[in-house]
Amino acid sequence: MFIKNEIELQSIIKDGRSIEVELKTKVPPIEELARTVAAFANTQGGVILFGVGENGHIYDTPNGSVGKVVEGAKRLLSPVPPLELTEIYYDGKRISELFVKPTVQGPVLIKGAALKRVGSQIQPADKERIISLLSLKGLPQEELMTILETLAEAVSKQTIEIERLRKQQELENKWTARLGAWIWSGIIGAIIGYIFGLFFI
Template sequence: MHPLEKMIKEGEHTRQDFKFFLNDARKIARSLAAFANTEGGRLLVGVKDNGRIAGLKHEEEEVYVVEAAAHVFCKPVVKYTTRFWEYGGKTVLEVQVPKSNRAPHTAPDETGKHTCYVRKADENKMASELEIAVMKITHSAKPFTFTINSQHERLLEVLRRWEQTGDYDLKELSRQSLMTRKECITALAGLIASGTIQTPR
């Protein structure tokens, strides 16, 4: 099986997205940033949502859109590599984005405001405050060390009480843990990054 066929057969998922064509660098910046902020991934340009290979229409222009998305609209700049695949007389552009150690990366939303995005299933979603805090730890080039202190123990006790319902919000969690919102997010991020708990719902 051709390598391109194999990739397309996977369908769209957390680490893969199909694009029929590229004409909006701001929109593509969201995909690049989301891949870099999550586990990395690739865009296959010239492939329709249903997996049908349409091929590139304007090769140079679409390469330029990717370059503008990564270097102009992503902050900080997102690293990527490109490769062209020839199949059935048509050309497909593969844009490969590695997981970044400079996350969080942001890209303009519909209003132009720079926003942090992550990949969830086959979509780009705005990251929560907690996701951004975890990202700063797990994507850092610096070694991560974590020691549970009294704040963490108090937070874990509240989480254990809530396990039965699984229904809470950050404001209430902060109140019951006797922390500020910022302290609560920092503590949760450390517990998640260390593998002590899973990301709360």
Template sequence: MDFVMNRVELLNIIENGENSYIEFKEEGIKAKELAEEIVAFANSEGGTILIGVSDDGKIKGITDKNIEEKIMNVCRNNCIPNIIPVYESVELDGLRISVVNIPKGLNKPYYTVDHKYYIRVGTTKRIASREELMRLFEANGSIHFDISPVYDTSVKDLNLDIVRDYFLKYNTFDLYEEDKKSLERILINADILKEVEGKAMCSVGGLLIFGKNADNIMPQNGISFAHFRGNEITDELIDKKIVCGRLQDIAEQMLVILKNNMKNPSTINQLRRQEREEYPVLVLREAIVNALVHRNYSILGSKIRIFMFDDRIEFHSPGKLPNTVTIEKMKIGVSYARNPFLVKYMENMRYIDQLGRGIPMIIKTMKDKGAKEPLLQESGEEFILSIYKNEL
């Protein structure tokens, strides 16, 4: 990776001060503190450390001729996994500044030799919370939140009638013919329950698919829907609903709500009335299920949001794209199961056709209908899919 900074660019950065991507440090910084800053940037979106600049932006310069080697040693020996920065030395008014560019980490989470995980928040670093650390491990594919245990839950929080129906249909045996111990072991093997210190607790996915009152335990579950007159959130609100429950029930209810909020004019063709869809039902169903299955459930308190406007529907799903998935890769069908439990069970119940096919299908269907190509974008901690109305 090439990284070249000229004198004017560096002066401009120093003048603007520290931010989420820029950190100032003086030459005397200790290896431990420098490692913490480097790890924080690598665990976040990357950034640049200027060594030889004080916190208030005064250019102090550096005198140590071996500073590049020392920085590289910190990245190699004090950061785990080791980090490879891009180093550059820039001279300002006779004073030398070390520019250390830390790329966004590909092997998150990173930690220091004293086993502390740091992230960058605003202009400072801090130790990652349990939820933030969980997301870092998820980003690397090391763990999957949907099969993690939900503490203070038990088999009593599951609707066993629905679990039984599932196993009768897809596994061809009756759970109610099993004794209590065998039933519990079957549910543990199916990841619907998780065994923790001898106790069987519901998994996140188990609650979302088979739970009685998942919303009381996981308030982030569900969809918040709003229909606006016009093309902006500030316009008049026509309809507003909160849809909760099991994922499969949410998908069905949300599809009905969207259909009820659409205008479907009809035409007379050879004495037959033909309905014309603003949005194909297949596309809406796929977009809803895609959001439910792939959102990041470790982000607490944030429901999926669906906004309907005159010209489009926006599906806001909490969580950035996982692992190495990019928007361009999604368009051609490359996918990554953030929640493999949810994918497996929703696929078995025929809510998902095949992993990775959803987005290409949505794009192709809307283009075939003559509509504007759907827009995929990341904004903060959200992934947003915008589907534009088929101009009838």
């Protein structure tokens, strides 16, 4: 287990999010958790605390809720990195802790994308990072290095494109929601104006 006692937990909460620590006030969607796990595994590992806010406020996590999301996240990852899920009680509230170990089986991919942790952010893994995660033991390096570099560059480019499309989709979804709100506001305004005109003009 990553956190050994309350003193260690207090220190982590005080320091906040970092390259090795992610704080979640509530249980996130499955894909969001899978992305965080993949990024940790492809960097140097880390811990995700569920039920802890950026300001150090402690929230109670529902019993069993984190485990279900973790299982769902594992189905999106290939390969699945070593994970350890435990519970800690702090000030009478349940905090779930997911310890993610660094991958030893090559890059952990989510939907074909290789991610890494940079500070407290998730970014596409570059070619050099992907190569460093590939095991070359027992293989003729001179013959395979060119192939591995080509593969790593392709995966890196694919990851960047996936990230671009994901952000574009998020932006389009926001604009669609806003457009819908504007349209409905216009319709409602027109109806109110029509009714007002019938009775008062």
